[in-house]
Amino acid sequence: xxxxxCTRQIGRWFSEFLPNSYMIYGPDDWQRxxxxxxxxxxxxxxxxxxxxxxxxxxxxxxxLSRGLIHVGDQKRVREDAAKTxxxxxxxxxKDLSCERAALRLAAVEWLARAGVVADEGKNPxxxxxxxxxxxxxxxxxxxxxxxxxxxxxxxxxxxRKGPIGRKPVRRNQKYRLIDGAxxxxxxxxxxxxxxxxxxxxxxxxxxxxxxxxxxxxGWIAGFRRDPAAARAWLSxxxxxxxxxxxxxxxKNPKK
Amino acid sequence: xxxxxxxxxxxxxxxxxxxxEDQETFRSLVNEAAARIxxxxxxxxxxxxxxxxxxxYLREGHREALREGLLRQAGRSAVIDDVPMAFCLDxxxxxxxxxxxxxCGRHGLHSPNRALVLGVFAQ
Numbered sequence: 116x117x118x119x120x121c122t123r124q125i126g127r128w129f130s131e132f133l134p135n136s137y138m139i140y141g142p143d144d145w146q147r148x149x150x151x152x153x154x155x156x157x158x159x160x161x162x163x164x165x166x167x168x169x170x171x172x173x174x175x176x177x178x179l180s181r182g183l184i185h186v187g188d189q190k191r192v193r194e195d196a197a198k199t200x201x202x203x204x205x206x207x208x209k210d211l212s213c214e215r216a217a218l219r220l221a222a223v224e225w226l227a228r229a230g231v232v233a234d235e236g237k238n239p240x241x242x243x244x245x246x247x248x249x250x251x252x253x254x255x256x257x258x259x260x261x262x263x264x265x266x267x268x269x270x271x272x273x274x275r276k277g278p279i280g281r282k283p284v285r286r287n288q289k290y291r292l293i294d295g296a297x298x299x300x301x302x303x304x305x306x307x308x309x310x311x312x313x314x315x316x317x318x319x320x321x322x323x324x325x326x327x328x329x330x331x332x333g334w335i336a337g338f339r340r341d342p343a344a345a346r347a348w349l350s351x352x353x354x355x356x357x358x359x360x361x362x363x364x365x366k367n368p369k370k
Numbered sequence: 371x372x373x374x375x376x377x378x379x380x381x382x383x384x385x386x387x388x389x390x391e392d393q394e395t396f397r398s399l400v401n402e403a404a405a406r407i408x409x410x411x412x413x414x415x416x417x418x419x420x421x422x423x424x425x426x427y428l429r430e431g432h433r434e435a436l437r438e439g440l441l442r443q444a445g446r447s448a449v450i451d452d453v454p455m456a457f458c459l460d461x462x463x464x465x466x467x468x469x470x471x472x473x474c475g476r477h478g479l480h481s482p483n484r485a486l487v488l489g490v491f492a493q
Contacts, residue, residue: 122475132448153468217383
């Protein structure tokens with residue numbers, strides 16, 4: 116039996132169970148990324164789509180670093196790169212599975228080699244030449260190198276911006292923590308803004324240097340002190356992070 | 371990080387990070403996996419060989435083990451008595467099977483010197 120037949124057989128086998136693995140058996144989003152990458156390897160016999168949640172940006176970049184997924188939207192890749200670095204800074208690795216942690220580390224190292232992590236022109240890891248695939252490299256290495264080129268490629272007018280195409284903005288460290296927490300909370304699909312504040316309180320997330328939370332000295336206390344101001348603050352952050360909108364409609368429908 | 375001593379987890383981590391210091395572990399686990407034949411060859415065993423194939427670390431005997439393993443896996447039922455088999459939820463294993471299959475399809479199981487090309491896991 117030829118290798119092509121083997122590929123076809125595995126593809127057919129995948130198409131029998133991968134859709135259920137992806138949709139029904141309840142994997143986490145990062146695990147869906149693995150399944151979608153596996154599907155892509157064999158020409159998408161199960162037609163799985165790659166999850167796009169911000170919380171799995173590191174997984175996509177890690178898979179990209181190994182040439183396991185294709186570069187689609189270049190802007191999206193750069194956004195994923197930025198988000199990966201945020202995740203690496205904001206989220207503890209201690210609750211990650213070892214596979215996820217390894218992939219995140221691979222993603223960050225790859226971004227470093229691509230020059231994305233470089234701070235003020237200094238690359239703490241490796242020289243840029245090391246990202247280039249040799250002419251004799253395998254397909255995956257070549258694809259990963261091409262992806263790295265996408266990350267490095269900037270429009271001329273963006274050359275004075277930060278290494279990933281955004282203007283470097285010095286932000287309060289608290290906001291980095293808060294943003295990370297909000298992204299995690301968004302994944303749990305809260306129904307109301309109050310639920311978001313309760314989740315922030317429950318996670319003991321540091322409060323921002325903003326009212327009404329400063330005056331209330333807490334998320335829930337601040338919300339109760341001035342609900343309108345608290346809602347306005349949350350709406351702004353929610354929008355800036357491009358998180359999925361909360362469900363519309365009456366929150367407490369009359370029975 | 372939730373540590374795992376499972377061979378597949380260790381192989382995946384070594385494969386994805388490509389660190390020279392992991393090379394010995396990687397080789398050792400691949401050799402162990404390749405030594406398993408017939409029914410002793412599990413889904414994880416084949417996935418390990420899949421990652422090894424992609425990395426270019428497969429000796430002649432390993433290649434045959436991978437081929438046999440892939441064909442055996444392809445014949446397995448994913449659901450028995452309405453219960454999904456464990457491999458349906460093993461996303462790392464599924465990825466290993468996929469990259470191994472692609473590696474076979476693209477380069478053939480007898481592609482020479484791929485290990486030398488890729489360097490890190492070179493013999």
